[in-house]
Amino acid sequence: MLKQIEGSQAVADVVALCRPNVIAAYPITPQTHIVEDLAEIVSEGRLKAEFVNVESEFAAASVVLGASAAGARTYTATTSQGMLLMNEVIYCIAGMRLPIVLTCANRAIAAPLNIWNDHQDSMSVRDAGWIQLHAEDNQEAADLHIQAYKIAEQLSLPVMVCMDGFILTHAYEPVDIPDQKQVDDFLPPFKPTHIVDPRWPRGLGLYADPRFYMEAKYIQHRALEKSEETIKQVSADFRRAFNRDSGGLFKTYKLKDADVVVVSMGSIVGSIKDLIDRFEAEGKKVGLLQICSFRPFPREQIYETLKDKTNIVVLEKSISLGRGGILASDIRWTFPKGEKIKRRISSFIAGLGGRNISLDDLRYMVEKVEREPVELEFLGLRQEIIQEKDL
Amino acid sequence: MIENLDTIEKKDLFASGHRACGGCGQALAARMVADASGENTIACVATGCLEVFSSPYPDPSWRIPFLHSLFENAAAVAAGVEVAYKALNKGPVNIIAQGGDGSTSDIGFQCLSGMFERGHNVLYVCYDNEAYMNTGVQRSGSTPLGTRTTTTPGGKKRLKKNIPLLAADHGIPYVATATVDDYRDLQRKVKTALSIEGPKYLHILAPCPLGWGHAGDLTVQICRLAKQTCIFPVFEIREGKIISVQKVPVKKPVEEYLKLQGRFRNLFKKGTPTTDVAAIQKIADGNIERFNL
Ligand SMILES: Cc1ncc(C[n+]2csc(CCOP(=O)(O)OP(=O)(O)O)c2C)c(N)n1
Ligand code: SF4
Ligand SMILES: [Mg+2]
16 A cells, blocks of 8 residues: 655564564664654554564664574664674674564764764675665665565575665655555565474584684575575565565666766665756766665676676765775676776765765766766865865 | 472483583583473573583584573573564473673673563573683683782782672562582572573572682582682572571681682782781671671
8 A cells, every 4th residue: 555654664564564573673863763663563463573672782683683593583673883783793693594684774873973874884794694685765665674584584694674864764755565465475474494492402503613614604605695596586576476676686777878877776876867867868878777785796797787888986875994985896896807898987985974965966976987087086075174184 | 390399400401521621610500500491491601611612513512402692692682582482472481591700790781681671581590600711711790809810910909790689689580699519409599490480590609620720629619618608698589588598507717718719829928818818708797797697
């Protein structure tokens, strides 16, 4: 049913339709509305689940770890400082191959303290062994949660659904919320593969010495690589069941004849598409590749899609300080060294800590890379407030 | 679920052949706890000596389901297992979180406190060997005054945290202390705890020959001396009230306990007790008064 609702409410409604048994979360802006809405859904009896009000994000992640290890379908959500506090458990969940679903309401990281959107929080755990899916809008954010449970449980891999804090979580948009039967038909009940249960005594979380540890990591890595197939398949099944495109590895927009390709992810792709349409009206061919699955990073398929493109610009809301753009780094790695074709890959960092990215900013970026390659540039940087002595 | 409280249970649910040092108090205690709780139990164990000596892949010692995640989250993980059982309508099952004193009193104290406050039906067992043993005998919040550790080479200057009383102050229904020399008492407390709904806390003094500097065959004697000198009071608290205390009819001076252990050598420079020994005697005297030992 189409509803005009807040993004957080849409996610809460859809998570409830996925029938998690255990929800544990700790409040942090801009994630709070999601868990408040879920608390209400549980207290009204619309979802039969244990809702655990924990004392920290570290405990939230630990509670869902324990619950998942005992065979429950689980849910948690966090952002920013909460994600960093969870960090140790985030790695542990992945290493234990527990199919936990987590929403990251993407937000910047202190210091300086900042509650607005960028992608630095989910980037901080990109190497932990989770699947990370980025939503473009609230419809996709909602849909990705249904897909996330299916992918996670099929592969025994945890899935993080990333949605831009405030820009999506607090935005009112029409979202089609499926009914319970549709979701039940798509998402079968959770059949855990390895749990703690006195009927089959076994150990979970044993320690592995150097004879075994590397293999454990290799298997995890391979499982993530192979999950590309499942992510694609689940997205295709979703299209068949729900009649709309959501998820998958990445999507493209007006890419075919594009002279310049923008690569990006998250809610900013909406503005990029607007700009592309305007450019088209002006007779300029610009295209878009929007990443949904940042981990696993679908290198080969991106390569196949972009191999003829000679002018690529990566726009992202994250940075590896002292190194540069993180997504840009992955895109540059996508193309083998010593290619015959001369290719420019430019890197722009934008929107950190909630800095607005205007259409003019985007236009400036595209027009600049038409003229010259850009190694690294902060888009919309206010040079006037930076003093020489601070650099 | 709980049979006779006073019978000694020997079920070998925590198998021998693990890698603990000879005379390890924690290894003894873990076996007593597992055997007292029985097959229908899930153990959620924190990182530390116990986890390391009992759970190397591929041959753990546990014959009950064993779940290890991190150093500081055993209480929260156990809470997760408990809510999962509730949500899935499974059980009943005994859920026992277990950790060392460092995990319990320092880095994992927040998770422990949260688990108590939320009222999960979990028994938390702390194996108190009064330092971070697994990482090489560093001081913890549970290390007593005067103890030499690798990070307090001159002896610890601060008091031991009183975790059992802090636990009791959360208003949980059952708190008890025990020592590994008394099989029957320890197992009775495990069984009593498991018969009570809600969060429970059991604090076990578990000598560590390596970190305490005593011979492996003195573990039992040292536990007895800890009680006889009133350094370690053994009691039970139900709903905030002390309901049982192990009386100490003949009280010994703390020196008898301290002198057996290398970790207190600093306290007897040139053979004569320092002012710290008097301070430790005062702590024991305080216990006598507080618990009417
Ligand atoms: C977050 C974190 N910090 C530090 C460690 C290292 N560490 C592992 S066990 C341990 C000490 C354990 O002490 P305690 O809980 O008293 O158990 P014991 O080994 O003494 O039985 C430490 C410091 C760790 N594993 N995780
Ligand atoms: S170091 Fe101490 S606690 Fe650890 S196994 Fe040896 S005796 Fe036991
Ligand atoms: Mg210890």
